Amino acid sequence: MKLTSRGRYAVTALVDLARFDNINPVSLRDISLRQGISLDYLEQIFSKLKKNEIVKSIRGTQGGYVLNKNPNDIKLTNIFHAVDEKVKTVQCKKESKKGCNGKATKCITHNLWDELEVHINTFFENKSLKDLLNNNKETRV
Amino acid sequence: MKLTSRGRYAVTALVDLARFDNINPVSLRDISLRQGISLDYLEQIFSKLKKNEIVKSIRGTQGGYVLNKNPNDIKLTNIFHAVDEKVKTVQCKKESKKGCNGKATKCITHNLWDELEVHINTFFENKSLKDLLNNNKETRV
DNA sequence: CTAATCTTGACCATTTTAGTCAGGTATGTA
């Protein structure tokens, strides 16, 4: 199971953004330079974050992005959902009674994978951007 | 983040094996038929499980595989490790002070990804094959 | 002997990832 760079970048970029957006919009160019993430890739990512109403954009000179919500209301779940970083422990559809690869029934370990998915998602639901900001200011233990 | 079929198959196959190995070795062919997993793929998987001393093999007619340990001592961690299903939340090396892609320092969200990795691995460390057997008996009735 | 099984290694199609590239369009400022 691995976390993609896209998901990592989305969170990192938003933490960066959250730190600086008090006064002015933050440009992707700045984030790119500060965090060492490709500008072109960031643009793809922020396009998704915008569609999901996590950030707002301001065009033109001196423009950039600002958060569209309180950092406390932006959970990792929301961020990951926005950039299609989903937790998938199975192939089969949840609604369907069928198993993976169109098998007639669910497999004998199915409950386990459901549990695992819940376990991971719980982590994402309990972390907000606010937590990450605090966490980082404290230089943390 | 997604769990690979390889990891899922390994666990499913071992649960199947654990159910039947009381008397005789269990052939991969049987597991393949019961669980609907490609025989050739199972062979790759069991080769790794054997190298990691999770199962023993018995060759020849009436041969097959048997568990090499008590189901209680086979954790998901062990199984996943054996088949290279690792939890990776970052690209950078843990030992190194450098960040992802050879950056000079770790990123500002690094702690988060470490936490996440621990959170997931904890789940795997607390589940044994025994748990899955019990679990399954309960739900079967 | 022969059928059932494990053993090994090569091979491959498809999908995903992590970007790059090449254009736009909008807008504050000089």
Added chain:
DNA sequence: TACATACCTGACTAAAATGGTCAAGATTAG
């Protein structure tokens, strides 16, 4: 008004990972 800054969009691609298949052989019970 010119122009630099920044967002916006879509196409493209190299490399890796995934989820297998295929072929050929070695062991051993019956």
